[in-house]
Amino acid sequence: MGTRRRVLVVEDEQTIAESIAARLRAEGFEVDLAHDGPLGVAVAARTKPDLVVLDIMLPGFDGLEVCRRIQAERPVPVLMLTARDDETDLLVGLAVGADDYMTKPFSIRELAARVHALLRRVDRQAEPEENAAxxxxxxxxxxxxxxxxxxxxxxxxxxxxxxxxxxxxxxxxxxxxxxxxxxxxxxxxxxxxxxxxxxxxxxxxxxxxxxxxxxxxxxxxxxxxxx
Missing domain, CATH: 1.10.10.10 (Winged helix-like DNA-binding domain superfamily/Winged helix DNA-binding domain)
Known part of the structure; x- marks a missing residue:
């Protein structure tokens, strides 16, 4: 059996963070938690997650800055969470390296499905390509x-x-x-x-x-x- 995938959840609302972690652990992931921006960056540097679930609104500094710093250190797929259906936030999130986003409130089941889909895409990208430009x-x-x-x-x-x-x-x-x-x-x-x-x-x-x-x-x- 291969090594389990590791997911970092950066979310300051403890109930939401623990619900996400519980669902992802039930689906076989290793999960680390961080509840503010600086800790999220530090945990990402230490654990080198396969994927990050990242809230935009965080103490310390926001999720956009967390995403920017994480991606500068090591590219990793990021699923952003936002409390506002704000197009500007979403476009900025995509610009700093987020791959997908969900607007609160969301289904934990849907979030887990998106995590799986993002990781499947990463796996496809890792396969050898023989296609011409x-x-x-x-x-x-x-x-x-x-x-x-x-x-x-x-x-x-x-x-x-x-x-x-x-x-x-x-x-x-x-x-x-x-x-x-x-x-x-x-x-x-x-x-x-x-x-x-x-x-x-x-x-x-x-x-x-x-x-x-x-x-x-x-x-x-x-x-x-x-x-």
Whole structure:
């Protein structure tokens, strides 16, 4: 039997933190807890978790700063928790390296499912890639080196942003429904998180250009043919 995966939960509300920890431990994870920003960074440096569940609102300094410091030390998938359905917070969270987010109140069962999905994606990324680079107009997606360039300028993407743009670039102009993107990129079996797709698309537009991805209203998104 392999080594159990380790998850760090950084959450200042003790009841929520303990509920998350209990569920993840029941599903076979090793779980560490931290209740403020500085301790979260310190525990991450010491335990080197496979994944971090991170609240945005924390004592000491907030979850965005925790995420920034953790990612600067060692890239790790981060699932952010926010008490507010605030688009700005979510986009900033994605910009500093978060891979996914959930808005409180949330289902502990759904949180555990998202943790599993994030780790499955990490495992897929670790598999050897033999695909040639995808070139669409001035956009180049290199699945071997996991680099994305537009007009020769490299964009610094989070792991899930890379997966999303690679998925769209593999079939340019094709319309990708939000629900299918959730299933194929995030590994979710329902459409409950379609705003997650929308937020990541906004982040990609900010990094790669607003003209690159077309919204097909009521359906999903398509990659344009950039010049």
């Amino acid at each position: 995808i070139v669409v107009g001035d956009l180049e997606v290199d699945p071997v080196e996991r680099r994305v360039r537009r007009a020769g300028v490299e964009a610094h993407l989070t792991p899930i942003e890379f997966e999303l743009i690679a998925h769209l670039a593999a079939r340019p102009r094709a319309v990708h429904p939000r629900e299918r993107l959730l299933a194929e990129i995030w590994g979710w079996g329902d459409a409950a998180g379609t705003r997650t797709v929308d937020s990541h698309i906004k982040a990609l537009r900010r990094k790669l250009g607003a003209d690159l991805i077309r919204t097909v209203h009521g359906v999903g998104y398509a990659l344009e043919m950039p010049r």
